[in-house]
Amino acid sequence: MVEKEEIMNKLLNGELKLYEIDKFTENTREAVDIRREFLEEKYKIQLTNIANYSLDMDEAQKRNIENPIGTIQIPVGLAGPLKINGLNTQGEFYVPLATSEGALVASVNRGCSAITEAGGANVRIADDKMTRGPVIKAKSLTDALEIKDWIQNNFKELKKAAEVTTRHGKLLKIDPVVVVGRYLYPRFVFKTGDSMGMNMVTIATENALNLLTHKTGAHVVALSGNLCVDKKPSSLNLIEGRGKTLVAEVIVPKKIVENKLKTTTDAIVEVNTSKNLIGSAISGSIGFNSQYANMIGALFLATGQDEAHIVEGSLGITTAENIDEDLYFSVTLPDVPLATIGGGTRLETARECLEIMDVYGSGKVGKFAEIVAGTVLAGELSLVGALSAGHLARAHKELGRGDKSI
Numbered sequence: 001m002v003e004k005e006e007i008m009n010k011l012l013n014g015e016l017k018l019y020e021i022d023k024f025t026e027n028t029r030e031a032v033d034i035r036r037e038f039l040e041e042k043y044k045i046q047l048t049n050i051a052n053y054s055l056d057m058d059e060a061q062k063r064n065i066e067n068p069i070g071t072i073q074i075p076v077g078l079a080g081p082l083k084i085n086g087l088n089t090q091g092e093f094y095v096p097l098a099t100s101e102g103a104l105v106a107s108v109n110r111g112c113s114a115i116t117e118a119g120g121a122n123v124r125i126a127d128d129k130m131t132r133g134p135v136i137k138a139k140s141l142t143d144a145l146e147i148k149d150w151i152q153n154n155f156k157e158l159k160k161a162a163e164v165t166t167r168h169g170k171l172l173k174i175d176p177v178v179v180v181g182r183y184l185y186p187r188f189v190f191k192t193g194d195s196m197g198m199n200m201v202t203i204a205t206e207n208a209l210n211l212l213t214h215k216t217g218a219h220v221v222a223l224s225g226n227l228c229v230d231k232k233p234s235s236l237n238l239i240e241g242r243g244k245t246l247v248a249e250v251i252v253p254k255k256i257v258e259n260k261l262k263t264t265t266d267a268i269v270e271v272n273t274s275k276n277l278i279g280s281a282i283s284g285s286i287g288f289n290s291q292y293a294n295m296i297g298a299l300f301l302a303t304g305q306d307e308a309h310i311v312e313g314s315l316g317i318t319t320a321e322n323i324d325e326d327l328y329f330s331v332t333l334p335d336v337p338l339a340t341i342g343g344g345t346r347l348e349t350a351r352e353c354l355e356i357m358d359v360y361g362s363g364k365v366g367k368f369a370e371i372v373a374g375t376v377l378a379g380e381l382s383l384v385g386a387l388s389a390g391h392l393a394r395a396h397k398e399l400g401r402g403d404k405s406i
Contacts, residue, residue: 004034011038018067028058028068036069049073055348064344074098076302076353077105082112083120084374088366092116095375096353097298104294104379107386111378114260114385118252121374125366127245129172129189130197130337132205135225136184136218144184147216148177151186154215161211162204168193169200171208178227184218185227194365196243196306196339198230231308234335238286238315243337244365246373249330250381257327261385265327271388272320288317290387292333295379299372304350309337318380329384331377338372340364 002024010016011034018035025031036047050070057068077099081092095112097105115121138144151158151174159171170191178185188208190201202223209220224230229237257265280288287293296313299305312335321328340359344350354360359368 004030007034008038008041012042028061032057032068032070035067039069060347064347074100074301078356079105079108079375079378080112081116082371082374082378083116084123084370085120086123086367086370086374088125088370093357093371093374095299095371096302096356097295097375098302098353099294099298101294104298107382108295108298108375108379110260111380111382111385112375114252114256114381115250115374115378117256117260118250121248121250121377123246123248123370123373123377125244125369126247126332127241127334128191129242130192130201131187131189131228131230131242132198132201132223133185133187133225133227133229134205134209134223135221135227136186136209136212137221138182138184138218141179141182144179144182147184147212147218148179148186150216151177151184151212157215158208158211162188162190162208165204165207166200168195169197169204171204176227183221183225185225187227194340194362195342196309196337198306198337231311233286233311233315235286237312237335239334241334242312243309243335244333244369244372246333246336246369246376247330248370248373248377249328250377251323252327252329252381254325254327257385261382261389262391263385263389265322265325267388268327268329268384269320269322271384272318275387276318276384287314289314289331290318290380290383292316292331292376292380295376296333296336296372299375302350302353303368304344304347304354305338306343312337316376318384320384329377329381331373331380333373333376336369336372338365338369340368 007021007024021031021034036051040047053071055071061068076096078094079097080094082095083092097108138147155174162171163169172189172191174186174188176187188205192200206223212218213220254265257263276288276290293310293314297310300307300310315335316331316333319330339345340354341362345354351360357371
């Protein structure tokens, strides 16, 4: 093997690329150290904390990261217990949340307490699918419409071609097929089991497109044409759904609203209507809620989900109603891509956080999804309650700034 000092000199002189280091080292750990020490030497900085990690970087580099230099650390807090009344799970759970935002875990914890005291969150998975939407170019509008007809008339052939690439993925439909000029945008919709499934549906869609190209002469411009819609806010996903479509509800008795949330049912209903519904409408937002992204983000970071999908999980609608002075409160999340196997769930810390909720591994994604929905319900209820009581700024001053003077 090449001496460490020689590798470092070549890096500093620009004779060696960062990704080439592994060819000249005995193991992944040594390559990681050299990359980091190169940065320390080049920029005269210390990366002591990035160097302090327990992950198996050799395994991580196979599937999760390139050119690794170490890890970052985000505090993980615990909210709960949260009682879930779902089809996939019933019981009380503690929820790990990774965040650097002071007051978030405390707020979610308060919501968990109110929901559990009220008898628990009623949670359902309303739909479950993953999508890929390529863009195809035809010779003319006439040809584009003929290709659209071929897709709709030969679904079984396309389904067979797609599913031969995967043991778990099932092509449910190709809908819609949008024509713009001579471009086509078919949306391939799959069921993907316990995996979040983006890699699965990408490979399966590509194989189906190979058949389409062979049969029709269509030209595939790109495997993703943004009709998926992946990792972007989208009205299509808000309406049609993507990943898990989740709904959670709770009826909070008047006494709990007043004693635990320190507000009234009518005040919460008014804040929800004026802020989450009207305020979102006049701003052009497609997230008719207060903070879904906070809970989705904290859970995703803790459990090794694809963090770019937080933007999709932020979509959704919160409703609040006065039912005989008790509070009916619900959250609807149409677009939550989740996994309990594969991807970042393999990382040791992610696996441990999933194990806290007993949702690591095959057959657990439904249970995990229901806990996610319940957690979003808890955080949303607590924040809308705090806003209606006028407590938001005080909570952030105390917990976000560490100011105990108020």
